[in-house]
Amino acid sequence: MTEPPGPERRRFLRTLGALTGAVTLGTTAGCKSPGSDAAASGAAGAEFGGRTITSAAVLPKPFTVPLPIPPVKRPSRSTSGTDYYDVTAREASVEILPGLRTTIMGYDGIFPGPTIAARRGRRTVLRYRNQLGVPTVVHLHGGHTPPESDGFPTDLVLPATGGARFADQAVGGTATTGTRDYTYPLDQRAATLWYHDHRMGFTGPQVWRGLAGFLLLTDDEEQALPLPRGDCDIPLMITDRAFDADGAFNYPSMDTHLSAMPGVDAAHMAGAAGDVVLVNGAPWPELEVDAARYRFRVLNASNARRYELALDPEPPSGTPFTQIGSDQGLLAAPLQHSVLPIAPAERFDVVVDFSRYPVGTRVTLTNRAGRGGTSRVMRFVVTRRAPDDSRIPARLSTVEALSTASARTRPWMFRKGKIANMGANTAGWVVNGREFDPRRVDAAPRLGEVEIWRLATDAYHPVHIHLSPFQVLSRNGGPIDPGDHGWKDTIDLRPKQYADVAIRFDDHAGRYLLHCHNLEHEDMAMMATFQTTR
Structure with missing residues (x-):
């Protein structure tokens, strides 16, 4: 027999009940809310079900800031089979909108968090420290991970100071104070993985405030392919956010302190979305590229927004995107796409050949499911000719077909x-x-x-x-x-x-x-x- 919910959950349910009369959830039309991008978009399948929050801050013109690349984390220690990483979640004041400061929750105080570059078969231990004022949980999304390190939402890492007051939130889970080791065997195919907060009832606001980063896993098979690499292999974390006039994140939490009351206000129960598109934490950034092939590891790390990514202009010849990988690594063979629909947490590993464009061309990565500011994501500027010895093989990998005969x-x-x-x-x-x-x-x-x-x-x-x-x-x-x-x-x-x-x-x-x-x-x-x- 299931036990009744604990006190925190009961408070959450009471609040949900009080709000029921103010909102209708999950309509068959895709949960469209008044004022959502969905209501105005004519693109098929464009609805994402949420409501867009309008920023009060003065927003920059698109394509006026460079694309940042998250730094690659160095292990604090390595043995013959294991790499150890020390990562600390803490608050920091950073510049996201030019001229304004935003307080974030960041892994190592940055947003996105540092990239962990790992190799298949080398065990990775994340020695995690929580210096925030609220509980956190780390989940390696896409990781083939033992249950004690998977980030079950009530396996809490309590704050190092004052964490005891949150102990009753570890319902059905375990709690540690201040630190926790997460062990990732990484005995799996090369893939674009990511790590993010997974605390029960508070994942939305804590990811919104910055708790997300890449883990890029490679292996011998991938390394043997002549794909773009080095400076031409770029992760792109796409998120949407909204900002108060002073630059603070605007998120509709029931409890702005994220301490006791989970959930969002009635208007955003179907999903919260912002009117500013960030790529690697920068608003509508620009990247100078050579006239060469680039590999982009595209992650939709937004809370609720779906994107339909396209290039404007399309290349004079060929399709815009050659997909080489999915959430969990290489495809068997490359696929061609004119548009990439991508939902929250999905990853697409794609190659774009900028040699098809004349030098000087400005190519915008657009979102056909958006409107206004959310219809644009970032811009590429083709700046110079350059040697390029990369290519896309006709065969990429072997993908075992699961037999379902007796499933x-x-x-x-x-x-x-x-x-x-x-x-x-x-x-x-x-x-x-x-x-x-x-x-x-x-x-x-x-x-x-x-x-x-x-x-x-x-x-x-x-x-x-x-x-x-x-x-x-x-x-x-x-x-x-x-x-x-x-x-x-x-x-x-x-x-x-x-x-x-x-x-x-x-x-x-x-x-x-x-x-x-x-x-x-x-x-x-x-x-x-x-x-x-x-």
Whole structure:
């Protein structure tokens, strides 16, 4: 029998109940809110379900600041098989909008956090210190990770000072004070991974304030390919934010101190989005490029916003994007795209050939799902001719097709629904009709066995599954989307859609999550726990 929610969760549910009359969640039209980009966008599939927050700050003109590249973290110590990294979460005052200061929560005090460059088979230990005033949890998104290091949302790292007052928030989890070691075996394919906060009920505001960074994993197979590298291999973390007049982040938290009351205000329960697009923490930046091929590791780290990325102008010949990798590494063969739809937490590894443009061309990375400021992302300026010995092979990797001949099908429904213990009129975000309870296990798949998970939705829900990657088999019983190929860990599901994915959990027995990666949905109980068994 499931125990009743703890005191913090009960306070959250009471507030949710009080707000129910002010908001309708999860409409079949994609949860559009008045004033959302969705309402004005004519692009098919452009809705993302959230509401855009208007900044009060004076915003810079686009393409007036250079693209920053997150620094690569050096190990504090290495042994024959392990690299150790010391990372500290702390507040810092940084310049994001020119001339204004923004207080962030940052790994090592920067946003994005430092990039960890790792190699397959070398164990990575993240020695994490929390110098913030609130609990945190670190999740390596896409990591094939033991359960004790996966970042379960109530496995809290309490503040080094005054952390005892948050101890009761570790419901169904464990709490450490000040520090925690996260061990990542990284025995998995080369891929663009990222790490971010995963605290129950507060993931949205804590990622919004800056707790996100890249972990780039390579291996011998990838290194043997003649792909662009060095200065032509660039990670792009795309986020959207809104700012107060003084430069502070504007996020609609119920509790601006992030201490006790989870969730957002009624107007943003379907998802919070900003009117400023940041790339690697800079607003609408510009990058000078050679007339050569560039590899871009594109991550949508926004809370709720979907993007439809395109190049303007398109190259005079050929398609704009050659996709070489997905969430979980290299594709079997490259794919061509004119537009890249990308949902929160998805990654696309693409090559853009700027040699197709005349020197001096300004190429804008646009967002066809946005309007106004959110219709532009960044700009490239083709500055010079340069030698380029890179190429894109016709064959990139071997992608094992999972056999589903004897697989069981397990249904997961992501939808609006009633919140238990709150009465008949309380709406929220639920999985299979139940809100998240960190003490409940909803499924127990066996290690080594392939299952088909049917992920169904009422609205836009980017669904993420922890521990192991999956392969998309079909959408609504028909063909997969162009962006579904390869190994995935997050899938962009549209309203009234279902997708069948094949998944096999390996190696690690324990508790893991699947959840919506619209962070406002996640914070408002749209998660479920599964426990892998031997």
